[in-house]
Amino acid sequence: MFDLDGTLIDSAPDIADAVNGLLAELGKPALALGAIKGMIGDGAPVLLARALAASDIGTAAAELMPRFRTFYEAASTRRTTLYPMVRETLEGLHRAGRHLALCTNKPSAATRLVMDHFGLSPLFRCIIGGDSIAERKPAKEPLLAAIAGAGGDPAQAPSEAIMVGDSHTDLMTAIAGNVPAVIIPSGYGRHAELSDGPFQQIGRFADLPATLRQLDQN
Incomplete structure (x- = not known):
């Protein structure tokens, strides 16, 4: 189960443009990119x-x-980029038979635009956006819905699923759903800390397959 913003894509520039476009319309100065991140x-x-x-x-x-x-949907892919090795790693996991699902708080329409733009949608069995169900992360329900949509059994989540994200929100989601978490810090939102709960941290997306194999053996 993958998060999207800050995990697969660096979307902050386009999000900032949308925020600042709205603020300009309201007669307010732009916010810095770092603040919006x-x-x-x-x-x-x-x-x-x-x-x-x-x-x-x-x-x-x-x-x-x-x-x-x-504002955002009109230019959601203008400056957004994939993080290094995301496409290659996801394609490799897909070929290896992993069932991939997306669990994001980004609205579903914008999520589909981005996923289709980068050609990632065919790799994923299920995409749960921030408005797909009533709850959003860090509630467990979006994660469990993604597990079910990917062909898993939510009741067996601890043994069947792994949450991959970049932030404290993703870690809290994994803990709520009682699944292992892999965190790849990106600088978005609040960082996950070891004191928040157990997780595996990796520095590069390309390290994910080896980490998943390690978790399979535990």
Whole structure:
């Protein structure tokens, strides 16, 4: 089960452009890319609420979400890139018979645009977006839905699934779903720390297959 933003893709530049496009429309100055990176990870409504608060805008995020989505979906792949070795690693896992699923808080429409743009959709058996079900990460329900959609049994999640992400949110999701976690820090959102709970940390996406084989043996 893979997270998307900060794990498979570096989407922060396009997300920042959408946030700042909306802020400009509201007569507010742009936020720095680094600041917006720290707001990513808990879903678009939370991201927008944080950006509005940082810009001293009292309008509810829900009211401005449709406009934000228009900005983002119009240019969701303009500056977004895959992290190194993501495509090659995912293709190798797919060929090896791994069942891949996506579990992201990004809205489903934007998720599909990005996944299709990079040609990754055919590798995944299931894609769960932030609005696919009522709950979002770090709740366990999106993870369990992804497991089921990939052909697994949520009741057997501890032995059947592994959560791969970049942040504290992904680790909390794995803990809630009682599955092992592999964390690849990216600089998005809040970092996962060892004190938060057990996880395997790797520095490069290309190291993932070896780590998965190690976890298979445990």
